[in-house]
Amino acid sequence: ASFGKGMLNPNAPIDISADNFTADANAKTGLYTGNVVVHQGEVALRANTMRAQFVNDKPSRINAQGKVVIDAPSGIATGDNGVYDVNPRIITLTGNVVLTKDKNVMRGRQLVVNLITGLATLDGGEGKGGRVQALFSPSSEPSDTQKP
Amino acid sequence: MTRRDEVKSAVAQPLPGPSGEVEAEKKPKTVLPPVLPRIAPARDWAQGQRLKAMDALRYSRFVSVMKGILPIAAVVLLASVVAYSVMPRQKDRTIGVQQRGNLARDLTMTKSSFTGVDDKGNPYKITFAELVQDPTDKNKKRASLKQIDADMQFENQSWVNATAAHGWIDGEAGILKLDGGISIFTDNGYQLHTTAATAYIHQNVIESDTPVEGHGPLGRFRADRFHADRIKKEVKLSGHVHMTLIPQKASKK
Numbered sequence: 517a518s519f520g521k522g523m524l525n526p527n528a529p530i531d532i533s534a535d536n537f538t539a540d541a542n543a544k545t546g547l548y549t550g551n552v553v554v555h556q557g558e559v560a561l562r563a564n565t566m567r568a569q570f571v572n573d574k575p576s577r578i579n580a581q582g583k584v585v586i587d588a589p590s591g592i593a594t595g596d597n598g599v600y601d602v603n604p605r606i607i608t609l610t611g612n613v614v615l616t617k618d619k620n621v622m623r624g625r626q627l628v629v630n631l632i633t634g635l636a637t638l639d640g641g642e643g644k645g646g647r648v649q650a651l652f653s654p655s656s657e658p659s660d661t662q663k664p
Numbered sequence: 665m666t667r668r669d670e671v672k673s674a675v676a677q678p679l680p681g682p683s684g685e686v687e688a689e690k691k692p693k694t695v696l697p698p699v700l701p702r703i704a705p706a707r708d709w710a711q712g713q714r715l716k717a718m719d720a721l722r723y724s725r726f727v728s729v730m731k732g733i734l735p736i737a738a739v740v741l742l743a744s745v746v747a748y749s750v751m752p753r754q755k756d757r758t759i760g761v762q763q764r765g766n767l768a769r770d771l772t773m774t775k776s777s778f779t780g781v782d783d784k785g786n787p788y789k790i791t792f793a794e795l796v797q798d799p800t801d802k803n804k805k806r807a808s809l810k811q812i813d814a815d816m817q818f819e820n821q822s823w824v825n826a827t828a829a830h831g832w833i834d835g836e837a838g839i840l841k842l843d844g845g846i847s848i849f850t851d852n853g854y855q856l857h858t859t860a861a862t863a864y865i866h867q868n869v870i871e872s873d874t875p876v877e878g879h880g881p882l883g884r885f886r887a888d889r890f891h892a893d894r895i896k897k898e899v900k901l902s903g904h905v906h907m908t909l910i911p912q913k914a915s916k917k
Contacts, residue, residue, distance in 0.1 A: 526914035529883065537887070537905045541897040548905070556911075573881035574912045603915045632914055 522634040526605050528557040530575060532566070544570050554578065554600070559631055560587040561600060561607065575602050584609060586629060591617035593627050593636075605631040613638065619653035771797040788816040792831070805835030812842065825849045828861075838866035846872075854880030858890070868894035876901070883909040 535550025546568045554561040564582030568575050577599065584598035586607055596611025609627040615638055616622075624638040640648040777791035793811035797804060809831035817823040829844025843860035856878035863870040870892050877886040888903025 527911065530909040530911055532905075532907045532909065534905045535902065537885075537901040537907065539899040539901075541899070568909075570882065575882075575909045576912070602911050605914050 523557045523559060523605065523631045525557050526632050530602070531555040532568075534566075546570070552580070554580075556631075558589050561585070561598065562587065563598065577601055588629075590634070591615060593629070595627065607631065620651065622648060622650040624648040782816075784819065786816060786818055788814065790814040803836050806833065807835075808832050823851045838864060840865060848878075850880075852881065854878060856890070883907060 532548060532552065532554050534548035534552040536548070538547045538549075540546070548566045548568070549564070552563050552566045554566065561578070561580060562583070562585040563580035566578050566580045569577045569579075580598040580600070582596075584595050586593040586598070586609065593609055593613060593615045595609030595613040598607060598609045600607045607629045609629075610625065613624050613627045614621065615624070615627055615636065622638055624640045627636060627638045629636045638648050773795045775791075775793060776795060777789060779787070779789045781787050791813045792809045795807050795809050798806035798808070810829070812826075812828045812831045814826045815823060816825075826842075826846065826848045828842035828846045830842070832841045833839070840863040841860075842863070846858050846861050848854075848856040856876060858872045858876040859874040861870055861872035861874075872890050875886065875888055876890045877884070879885070885901065885905070885907045887901035887905045889901070891900040891902075892898070893900075
C-alpha cells in the first residue's frame with residue numbers, strides 16, 4: 517500500500533519534545549518519557565516513551581513504546597511498539613497495527629513505512645490466521661461518470 | 665608721621681571726573697534753588713580711589729606676612745619628610761589593621777585559585793575574582809565568591825569548564841550555590857547555559873531549577889530543569905524538554 521508521497525526533505529532535522537529526558541553517557545542512549553512527539557519534516561511519531569541510540573553524535577535508532585502513532589499527511593498508523601531506523605528513514609510498527617487512510621482501515625501485525633519512497637507494507641503475521649484485514653469504503657459522492 | 669598719615673595726606677585732593685567737572689560726593693540730592701550757582705566742594709577724595717589705596721596697603725601687608733611664613737612652612741615640611749623616612753617601620757602593621765575596624769574579622773581573598781584532585785585523582789582548578797569568608801561561620805568553611813571559573817579533567821582526559829558570576833560555598837556540607845548566569849562547556853563540544861545551579865560536591869551532582877538551554881554535536885536542547893550526575897554519567901532534563909537532532913544524510917535502501 518502507498519502511504520502517500522515520500523518526505524519532501526528526508527534530511528530535515530528531527531525535533532523531539534517530551535516531559536523528561538535522561539541521557540546515559542555510558543550507553544550513549546537518551547530516554548524520552550511523557551507525551552513524546554518526534555517531528556521530521558511533515559511526519560510525526562508519538563508514543564509514551566522513546567529511547568534514542570546515538571552513533572558518532574547522530575541519532576541512529578529510535579525505539580518507541582506505548583500507544584505509538586505515525587501521523588503523516590496521507591494517513592495515520594497506530595501500534596503497540598515502533599522503531600525508527602533513522603539512516604534509511606524506515607519506521608516499523610508492531611503489535612495491533614491499524615492503518616487508516618481516509619475512510620479505509622487495514623489491520624495487521626506489522627507495518628513498515630519507507631519515508632523516502634512513501635511505500636508502506638502491512639503484513640498479517642501468524643496471529644489470527646496471519647492475515648491482513650482491510651475495510652475499504654467506496655467514496656460516498658457519486659463520481660461524474662455515474663450519471664443516472 | 666606714621667605710614668597711615670602719609671597715605672591720607674597724599675590722596676586728600678579729589679581728582680576731576682571724566683567730564684572735567686569734579687564729582688560731588690554721593691549724598692542724598694538736595695534740590696538747590698535754580699538761582700544760586702552750584703559751588704564745587706573742596707577737592708574731596710572719591711571713594712573708589714580711596715578703596716584702591718586701602719587694597720594696596722592690605723596687599724603689601726599680605727606680602728610681608730607671607731615672606732615670613734612660607735620659609736618656616738617649607739622647613740617644617742622638609743623636616744617631616746626626613747623624620748618619616750628615618751622613623752623605624754612597624755613590622756606587624758597591627759595599627760593599620762585595627763584602624764580599619766572589622767576588616768580583620770572577615771577574611772577577603774582576591775584573584776585566587778584552588779587546585780587539587782578529587783577522590784578519583786582527577787585534577788581540578790577553581791579561580792575566582794573575590795572570596796569573602798563568612799564571619800558568622802565558626803568552622804570558617806563558608807564563603808561567598810565572585811566570578812568563578814572552574815576546570816575539571818576526568819579519567820578519559822575529557823574535561824569540563826564552568827563559569828558563574830556569583831557563588832556561595834559551604835566547604836563543610838560540600839554545597840556550592842552558583843547564580844548570576846552559569847555556562848558549562850565540555851571538550852566534546854557541548855555548551856549549557858542557565859541562570860542558577862547548586863552543586864553537591866560530595867555526591868558529584870549539579871542541578872538547576874531555572875530554565876536551561878544548550879547545544880552540541882547532537883543538536884540543540886532546552887528544558888525547565890536539569891540534573892547531572894557525574895558518577896552515573898547521567899544528565900536529566902525535565903519540564904517541556906525540546907531537542908533538535910541533526911540526522912545522518914538519508915541512505916537509499
